Amino acid sequence: xxxxxxxxxxxxxxxxxxxxxxxxxxxxxxxxxxxxxxxxxxxxxxxxxxxxxxxxxxxxxxxxxxxxxxx
Numbered sequence: 563x564x565x566x567x568x569x570x571x572x573x574x575x576x577x578x579x580x581x582x583x584x585x586x587x588x589x590x591x592x593x594x595x596x597x598x599x600x601x602x603x604x605x606x607x608x609x610x611x612x613x614x615x616x617x618x619x620x621x622x623x624x625x626x627x628x629x630x631x632x633x
Contacts, residue, residue, distance in 0.1 A: 564626040567619040569607050 565583075566572035572580070577599060584595045609615065 564623065564630075567622045568615055569602075569605055572602055573605070 566575060580599055580602070581595055584598065589595055589598070607615075
């Protein structure tokens with residue numbers, strides 16, 4: 563979630579970037595990667611209201627930073 567805090571951000575990422583990310587996180591099966599990338603591509607956001615998305619994306623980024631320190 564640190565690199566792509568919103569659905570829109572991950573949907574704009576290049577396919578090869580997402581494939582490399584999956585492999586780096588121990589997802590080796592090509593079928594699993596393809597299924598996940600298709601799910602990302604076809605996903606629809608529950609809301610497009612920036613007043614909801616922006617603060618929650620900032621919250622996710624803050625939580626990721628805290629988890630990195632903890633881990």
